[in-house]
Amino acid sequence: MNALSDALAVAIIAFTRLVTGAQARWIGCAPTPEQRIYFGNHASHADFALIWSLLPDTLRRRTRPVAGADYWERGRIRRYLIREVLRGVLIERGGHARASDPIGIIVDALELGDSLIVFPEGTRNTTDEKLLPFKSGLYRVACRRPEVPLVPVWMDNLGRVLPKGDVIPVPLLCSVNFGAPMRLQPGEAKAAFLGRARQALLDLAASTRSH
Numbered sequence: 001m002n003a004l005s006d007a008l009a010v011a012i013i014a015f016t017r018l019v020t021g022a023q024a025r026w027i028g029c030a031p032t033p034e035q036r037i038y039f040g041n042h043a044s045h046a047d048f049a050l051i052w053s054l055l056p057d058t059l060r061r062r063t064r065p066v067a068g069a070d071y072w073e074r075g076r077i078r079r080y081l082i083r084e085v086l087r088g089v090l091i092e093r094g095g096h097a098r099a100s101d102p103i104g105i106i107v108d109a110l111e112l113g114d115s116l117i118v119f120p121e122g123t124r125n126t127t128d129e130k131l132l133p134f135k136s137g138l139y140r141v142a143c144r145r146p147e148v149p150l151v152p153v154w155m156d157n158l159g160r161v162l163p164k165g166d167v168i169p170v171p172l173l174c175s176v177n178f179g180a181p182m183r184l185q186p187g188e189a190k191a192a193f194l195g196r197a198r199q200a201l202l203d204l205a206a207s208t209r210s211h
Contacts, residue, residue, distance in 0.1 A: 028180030042119035149181035
């Protein structure tokens, strides 16, 4: 990062923590400096910024959000933030219309030793459902790099801080909860793995209500 990128990173961290009032709660693991894939529920464009902001500095510097190029490549400011400040891994969305392989791009980032932040639902959840069904991407990445632990991250209230269509956050206390790591088991089928990963997030959500 250059001086401007560093200053903007500090500003994003401070603003995100101020608006959300959130603190990281490491329920199932400790914030150790090992490569991980953090996978969370997805309710707003601020989701990965919150997870990223609440990581300890040593982890944050080696953790990159996976984000949709169609949103973040619109305009010079967004492009600069995602590329130079957040160091995002940009992937194309759109199924067969894609010109590049998003799984290959994600795996390439893992090959560099970075940790990643991903959202297996594939899009923001604006329904009344607690959690949407997971897309296949998490399974495909786990098949390629089964040794990298997957850490569920449950966020409460963030969708109400930055609702869909809004650009100005509404201050509201949030919580960000890190659960126990999991891995793809040898021979585990896609449906079984995705169901287990989704249930890990739902179980984490249920456990946070008792704290």
